[in-house]
Amino acid sequence: MIRSIALAVVAVVAIGTTASANESSEDYSERRAAAAQPEYSLDAAFDGTIDLSQVYAISAPTGNTGGRFSTKTAPIGHTLRLNGQVTPDTNIGALAVPTTLEGSNSLTCLAVAIYHEARNQSEFGQRAVASVILQRAAVKGRWGSKPCDVVVPVQFSFMLTRYTFEAITERDAWQRSVAVARATLAIGPLPELQGADHYHTTGVNPGWASRIILVRQIGDHKFYVDPSSRTGRTS
Incomplete structure (x- = not known):
């Protein structure tokens, strides 16, 4: 079972305006730059929202941390490497505004669905829509095994044909959809x-x-679970 998560902001300790006696100017500059960047951790039960506007990747648990996840921030168009470095993307195809889903990856398919289905919803509402798509992909033999298998015309009205969809015209909303899709892919269904x-x-x-069973309402959407998905039988 996927654990609930929460965002805990790790407080940054204020540092002095001058270097210590045994600290070089280069070390002091690096220390100030590091202290200016907040760090976050994901842990325990999540019942709020996360500002994903700059979150780009979530690392795997490291060390004996009881399964905690740590996150760093990186600008859109950059990748957070496992060693903590932030580097420009060399392949930004998934971040560009797509016009077709043919040959697309899971990130693009999920982001397109978030944009069309939930761009006017809260961040949590967007994550909830993405969660349903991932949940459908997790049900064997029903909707498909990948987000791109799920995002098809029979399931989503914004899809015009198997691969084409209504045009994406709001660039800022698209970038937010990409950020939410990336984080949801890393974390899994809510x-x-x-x-x-x-x-x-x-x-x-x-x-x-x-x-089927109503779970909850988030914004303008009501979310349900179909018991037949758990039994493997479809109605």
Whole structure:
């Protein structure tokens, strides 16, 4: 089972304006630069939201930390390496505004869905939509095994054909969608959604909603779990 997570901001200790007697000017400059960058950790039960505007990657647990995750920040268009260095992307295809999903990777497919389905929602609402897509991909033999298998016309109305979709015109919203998609891919489906694999907007009342279990409402979306997904039988 995927653990719940929370964002804990590690306080940065204020440092003096002058170097210590045994510290070189180069070391002092590096220390000040490091102290200016906040660090974050993901741990315990998450019940709020995370500002993902600059979060680019989440590292795997390191050492004997009880499964905690640590995060660093990196500007959009840069990659956080496992050694902690931030380097410019050499392949930014997934960050460019796409016009087709043909040949796309999971990040692009998930980001396109977030943009079209939830760009007007809160960050948590965007993550919830992404969570449903990952949850569907985790159900064997039903919707597909990857996000790009799930994001198809029969499941999403913004898809015009198997690979084409309505144009992406809001660049800032697209970049936020990419950031949310990247973080959700790293973390996995939200534990708060209890395995939800369906959702709809509050403006509609689909027939299937009465046959499955309502988990919660987030913004303009209601999220449901289909018990048949757990048993392997579909209705």
